[in-house]
Amino acid sequence: MPLLEGKGVTRYFGGLAAVHKVDFYVERGEIVGLIGPNGAGKTTLFNLISGALVPQSGQIHFKGENITGLKPHVICKKGIARTFQLVRIFPNMSALENVALAALFGRPDGLSMKQALEEAEKWLEFVGLSAVKGVPARNLTLANQKRLEVARALATDPELLLLDELMAGLNPTEVAQAMDLVNQIRERGITVFVVEHVMKAIMGICDRIIVLHHGEKIAEGTPQEIANSRTVIEVYLGE
């Protein structure tokens, strides 16, 4: 049984099929990539998984349990955490408070304030932000704000982490560091599902890639297969 499985997941915005009858699965321990041109429905699919949006038809199962239509805070407690394409941090709170909040509220077992702070320190160190833990999040650089979002997501103790364009807007050095971070997350036993535009990064870290185009799944396979697929090349480069 896959960790996450979606069947016929569909969501329209007005008459536009943002995600149309998409089947997907993510196995435990994998890093799965989700790619596609702008407007292909990648972020919408993430929103459907995390509960920000409700699918109009189809079902999503997590660890065999139907999570379709549950509220985001419930899905978070079940073990799915996410980051956002455009960073959504708590700007006026310190980095430590940002992460401590996730540790306080995002777990099924309630942590005390002291435990939550310890947990937050641990994850800030993991993403390399210990030095700036007291700084208001708005004053961090974009790369650090993205790391902060990752630390905040990890502090909810997830089994599955959804990373929405972690590398967008980062310079080549920062991209390399981010790839490294994703691999370290996998080594901790957390399954990762990534939306990414940076092809070098996605080809380098993913075990398997799903390609969306106009809301439909057009290809799926290993990075090698995807790179050689005629359909994918046509979609990206035109005929």
Place this chain on the structure above:
Amino acid sequence: MRLGKINPKKLWVPGATFVVLALLATLPLYASTYSVILLTSILMFVILALSWALFSAPTGYISLAPAAFFGVGIYTSAILGKQLPFPLVVSLGGLISFCLALLVGALTLRLRGIYFAMFTFGLVELIKHFWLWYEIQFTGTRGRFVVVVPHNTIYLAMFAVFVLLLLTTYLVRRSRLGLALRSIGECEEAAAHIGVNVNALKTVMFAVSAIFMGAAGSIIATRWTYVDPYIAFNPLYSFMAVLMALFGGLGHPYGPILGAAIFAYLEELLITRFPYYYMLIFGVVLIITVLYLPEGLIGLIGKIWRRVRGGHYAAA
């Protein structure tokens, strides 16, 4: 909720608070009736502003509903004041407001920004006109007389509600709930995705803040002796609560308290000294505040304090 260590030098703030509370509690023993009545009305505005800030300051949801809950409290007193003992009437005023706010909150807190503000403003008008219709249709009169209660009792009841509100504010700010409320104001979507049940939290805090508005209404009604829907559901009380809280500053609970106390006293002063100009002076003070004190009085005090102390991260 601050995660830093407690600074022993800051103990003078709770100390001063305690002294002021003790002085206020014993006021009827040494002060004139005029002062007691004046302080009652100041405390009423302090309660409105502080209870408004309890929900709206951390979450950023601008509610214009205080007048609705205040009015519900007033009518609780007007209808039940003759049959039931005063403390019970005040508690009921709070309870009914709580239930109404819970209902309204559950229905409307999915609205954001200006839509939420507009709806809460509409709520005041809706209840006012519904009640006017009801009174004329079924009781045949427009207004009601309210049972009279001694000045000192009114004052002490108002003071008790204020102390309870202060305690609630303090406990909420210290607890994890305070942190969660702030996260809603900072970024609601992210808060939901890290496990905060945003809708439940917003609704409950909206309703808790309404308790104090309702209680204040049922106390002050006994001083007004006559009420009708236009007096009870006057939207001015919503605006006053918001303006006083903003004038004082939302960064700290002392902001709304200070803002409401100064504003209410200023109103009294201006209305007696300059009866023809008081609204004008009021308006000028307001414009100056909005233009030059975006963080309110408490922000100004903090700025001066930091300059005197010479550190910039004093508040971080």
